[in-house]
Amino acid sequence: MNQTTKVKNVLPVFSITDFPILQQKVYGKRLIYLDNSATTQKPKPVLQAMNDYYEKHNANVHRAVHVLSQRATTLYEQAHEVVAKFIGAEAEEVIFTSGTTASLNLLAYSLCTDLEKGDEIILTEMEHHSNLVPWQQIAKEKNLVLKFIPLTKDYCLDLRQAKKMITTKTKIVSVTQMSNVLGTINPVPELVKLAHDVGAIFVVDAAQSVPHQSIDVKKLDCDFLAFSGHKMCGPTGMGVLYGKKHLLQKMKPFHYGGGMIREVRWDDSSWNDLPGKFEAGTPNIAGAVGLMEAIRYLEKVGMDNIEDHEHTLTAYALKKLSGISGLQIIGPASNPPTSLKQPTLLRGPVISFVIEGIHPHDLGEVLDKEGIAVRGGHHCAMPLMAKLGIAGTTRASFYFYNTDDDVDALVKAVKKAQELFG
Amino acid sequence: MINKYQKQKAAFDQNQIGDGPLTEEQEIYRENIIDHYKNPHNKRKMDHCTFSRREFNPLCGDDVIMYVTIRNNFIGDAAFTGTGCAISQASVSLLTDQIKNKSLEEVKKMTRDDVVGMLGIPLSTVRLRCALLSLKALLKGIELWERGGK
Numbered sequence: 001m002n003q004t005t006k007v008k009n010v011l012p013v014f015s016i017t018d019f020p021i022l023q024q025k026v027y028g029k030r031l032i033y034l035d036n037s038a039t040t041q042k043p044k045p046v047l048q049a050m051n052d053y054y055e056k057h058n059a060n061v062h063r064a065v066h067v068l069s070q071r072a073t074t075l076y077e078q079a080h081e082v083v084a085k086f087i088g089a090e091a092e093e094v095i096f097t098s099g100t101t102a103s104l105n106l107l108a109y110s111l112c113t114d115l116e117k118g119d120e121i122i123l124t125e126m127e128h129h130s131n132l133v134p135w136q137q138i139a140k141e142k143n144l145v146l147k148f149i150p151l152t153k154d155y156c157l158d159l160r161q162a163k164k165m166i167t168t169k170t171k172i173v174s175v176t177q178m179s180n181v182l183g184t185i186n187p188v189p190e191l192v193k194l195a196h197d198v199g200a201i202f203v204v205d206a207a208q209s210v211p212h213q214s215i216d217v218k219k220l221d222c223d224f225l226a227f228s229g230h231k232m233c234g235p236t237g238m239g240v241l242y243g244k245k246h247l248l249q250k251m252k253p254f255h256y257g258g259g260m261i262r263e264v265r266w267d268d269s270s271w272n273d274l275p276g277k278f279e280a281g282t283p284n285i286a287g288a289v290g291l292m293e294a295i296r297y298l299e300k301v302g303m304d305n306i307e308d309h310e311h312t313l314t315a316y317a318l319k320k321l322s323g324i325s326g327l328q329i330i331g332p333a334s335n336p337p338t339s340l341k342q343p344t345l346l347r348g349p350v351i352s353f354v355i356e357g358i359h360p361h362d363l364g365e366v367l368d369k370e371g372i373a374v375r376g377g378h379h380c381a382m383p384l385m386a387k388l389g390i391a392g393t394t395r396a397s398f399y400f401y402n403t404d405d406d407v408d409a410l411v412k413a414v415k416k417a418q419e420l421f422g
Numbered sequence: 423m424i425n426k427y428q429k430q431k432a433a434f435d436q437n438q439i440g441d442g443p444l445t446e447e448q449e450i451y452r453e454n455i456i457d458h459y460k461n462p463h464n465k466r467k468m469d470h471c472t473f474s475r476r477e478f479n480p481l482c483g484d485d486v487i488m489y490v491t492i493r494n495n496f497i498g499d500a501a502f503t504g505t506g507c508a509i510s511q512a513s514v515s516l517l518t519d520q521i522k523n524k525s526l527e528e529v530k531k532m533t534r535d536d537v538v539g540m541l542g543i544p545l546s547t548v549r550l551r552c553a554l555l556s557l558k559a560l561l562k563g564i565e566l567w568e569r570g571g572k
Contacts, residue, residue: 028443359507361482361552366451369444377482391483391505420451421460421508 014301016401018043029371032406037180037208037350037397038375039230042294046233049293050286060282062259072285079288080275086295087225088216089242092274096283099239100207101130103226104174106241106254106278107203108134111172113252117143120169122200124149124157124186125387126179129380131205135174145169151387155182155331156346163194170200177209181379181393182331183314183350185209192221201247207231211399212310212348214303217242229287234294238287241278248274255280306400310349313398317351317407324414326356330393352379352393355414358421360392366420367394370413372406450543451508458512463519464501471499475563477555484510484552488518488559492567495526507552509545514556516540521560530564532557 016022019041024031033041053075059068061076080091087094097103112121112135121135125148139146149162157175166173173195178185188204195202204225206215211232217225224247229238243251253260253271257280262270271277298306322329330352355363360376367374377392378385385392396410425446468474468489476487484506491499500518504511520540521529537557538545545553 024440026441027448028441031440359482361507361549362451362509365549369448378480382480385483391485421456 013305014400018045018297019401020044022401026371027369030409032372032402032409034396034398034402034406034410035373035375036211036399036402037231037379037395039236040211040233040399041401042233042235042290043297045297046235046290046293050235050290053286053289058285061285075292076283076285076288079292082292082295083240086299087210087240087242088218090245093217093242093245093248095241095243095248095275095278096288097226097239097241097278098237098284099228099230100205100226101239103239103241104131104203104205105134107174107224107226108138109254110251111201111203112138112142112144115142115144115171118145118169119171120145120147120167122147122149122162122165122170122173122195124175125151126155126157126182126184126381126384127174127176128180128205128207129382130207131174131176131203132383135172144171148383149175154333155179155184157184157186157191159187159190162191166194166198166200168198170195170198172201172203174203174205176205176207178206178212178348178350179331179381180208180350181352181381181384181395183347183352184332185346185348188220188222196221208348208350211298213307223247229291229294232294233297235287235290238284238291240291245274248278253277253280257281259283301400309400310398313402313404313407314347314349314351316404317396317398317410320407320411321351321353321414324355324411324418326418327353327414328355329353330388330390349398350395351397352395354390354393355418358417360394362421363394363414363417366417367410367413370409370416372410372413374410448544450545450549452543455508455512455541455543458515459508462502462511462515464515465503466501467503468499468501471501473563473567475559475566476504477559477562479506479510479551479555481548482507482510482552484555486510486514486555486559488514488556488563490521490560490563492526497521497524497526497529502556506555509541509549509552510555513537513541513553514559517556517560526564530561532561 021041022031022033057068057071059072061073080094084091084094121139121144123132123135136146147165149165150158152158175186175191177188192202201223204222206225206227210227223244225242227240230236260272260277260280262272321327332347364374364376374394374396376394379395471489472492474487474489478485486502486504489501490497500521502514502518534554537553541553
């Protein structure tokens, strides 16, 4: 397929009517939602499943023998299994959290307890604040050294530098699989190998990748992987932390309380089996039900179909946007058309750009009035913005329900903003 | 005469989910805002000012330094430097015009409503922060100067 061919309706198994929110008008215009890196919209089956849970099955999980609690417990455990299968893990290796941020905070706390002064943690210059600040703060507390793998001129990771930086001093390497600002997809398998060669733990921030491509944690061989439900058609407040079983078993719990214990005495306690050990307190049961249904929905649409569609759409958008004078794309400009279904795609469906003479918030406001939802600003990556010497970008991010009509509307609205500010 | 906003409103099917068309009052990038953004008033560094105050809006990256000269409890001169969105820049441009030759007491009484009224455009919660950055710099600057002076 030519990369600029119209891609309308390439996903026959999915109907836009599943997303009532996308059928509304804003300011009397068709709503065009291009803020999917921030959060995605929820299809009816997900909403229905969560509603059903509250209407028919709601109870606290574990221990109680009454029928509702049994149903709630079954659903909650089933959700672990569905998530595990989706990423190629075992159910015990899947810990439910409130989101990627919570997953990464858990890791920063639990993995760093045994580290000593001078031990090194390697991150990259393109990390979201949630994969930076938790490590930064624990590093300050424990006198650990933080290092950042730099970017090349074309907004990819500098692997030559990475090879030099990952040494026997390195204890943890934590990297985003896909940048929420640049769209860059990082070569996780290569980086995992570098980390494991020196005995370091490898953490993947997969908030932007799991929603868009099929992931197999066993193939990646990462030690931990974190993602959020709401960026993949699921509810907010629901996230996942995958970890290799033997590592999770060794780790200290992060939160203490009910649900995570085996036995409690006045002076000491022992911990529950996985994943309960890391799921203190009443969990987000409806959230787990919603995420389970979201995964079923995505599997019905087909992760390969989603990846193909978004790849073609991104190539089309890159071509159209880079044709606008005064517009500069902040991220890898090319998206090799031959790389469909290839494991090492250069970039995902996130396009950041700046326009001469128009601040990202002004552009966002003008686009909003055209019915187009984009995000403007630093996208929770302030050090990256400082390094690139910009205050922020305007970011359009796609999901499988977007079409090239949406891209055309975006291009038209950008030109309108240029006229207004011209 | 029917204007473009009324036409769009008439064409909007009231049975649809969502908002109706934009009204004239909802338009925020009016000519004077764009004018002040592109040709700001008083945009210069002032070396011999009574005080200067920087305010930064981390959400937008709006960054403003206001310079104020005070003579006998009146604002003698006001200027600014900085970068940011059209709303923050137009706001500080208008504010520096507005406060000149006003008494310190009068200026200290200025509130967000004065700034919103001065801009004359509808502002969402998010954009209100851009609009109020200049007033924040001004009031905080006066407060610190008075405290230091006494």
